[in-house]
Amino acid sequence: MKTLKYSRQRESIKEFLATRKDHPTADTVYVNIRQLYPNISLGTVYRNLSLLASLGEICKVSCGDGVEHFDSNTEPHYHFICRECGCVQDVPLDPLNDLDRMASNRFEGTIEGHTTLFFGTCRNCTEKVQKTLDKREAI
Amino acid sequence: MKTLKYSRQRESIKEFLATRKDHPTADTVYVNIRQLYPNISLGTVYRNLSLLASLGEICKVSCGDGVEHFDSNTEPHYHFICRECGCVQDVPLDPLNDLDRMASNRFEGTIEGHTTLFFGTCRNCTEKVQKTLDKREAI
DNA sequence: GTGTTTGCAAACAATTTGCAGAATT
């Protein structure tokens, strides 16, 4: 029988994630938690992130950038990743459950859900690109 | 100036990928190409897969399973990953360009496109699960 | 006291890279 025991490290990881709406990586969590618990180890961060994710208290977000991101928002929702700076953001769009039905109709197997990842240029990077163009124009 | 030179290894990687509609990983490509070129190295496979992907001749598919998959079909299309066996398949559903527009309306930044990954149980695994249930019922 | 969690370091898996020699143009 495996009961769950309290740990301040786990608690503070959960709290930290809740304060962020970007989607930090394990390493970012580590660096930040260390300000409160300087002795915490990266292994502990990874262990707790996995545990919390398997308990459904947070969720793992894979964006194809080679690193896992973590999100305190466990409601299914869409994400965006910027091709310029790699930042990950939420897209405030209700997931289309129709998509699952449409896919089921054309797929031999059981479809349980989907994730959608938008890509493009984030607001900040779009502005930067615009400024660069403006400068060129001014010459 | 960097011109592209022919290489049989690269050619055979491209040909191999074209014969497969599952979405092999670099290692699977490696194991298979080795039957034709026993001396090929994993590094060469990785280098060529990246090169081909950046040329747009194949594409990289990230499924959140920790390994990159590669696809000879460069048309944008949706994918499915099985939670049981981890296999990756195409979902024959036309990508919804509307989604990009809907997301753009609610997002400050430039949305260029999206990928969608369905998850669930593939046909094979669904059948297996069904057989297990049948057996239990029969007792 | 029993069982879980931690910090640390070592292990691992996927991918990338440096380099001398082979292949392509």
Place this chain on the structure above:
DNA sequence: AATTCTGCAAATTGTTTGCAAACAC
């Protein structure tokens, strides 16, 4: 001849794991 590509091995990166001590119940 000039340049690109390959095989090999070593390096890098992100993540997991084994273990003794610390902590929670």
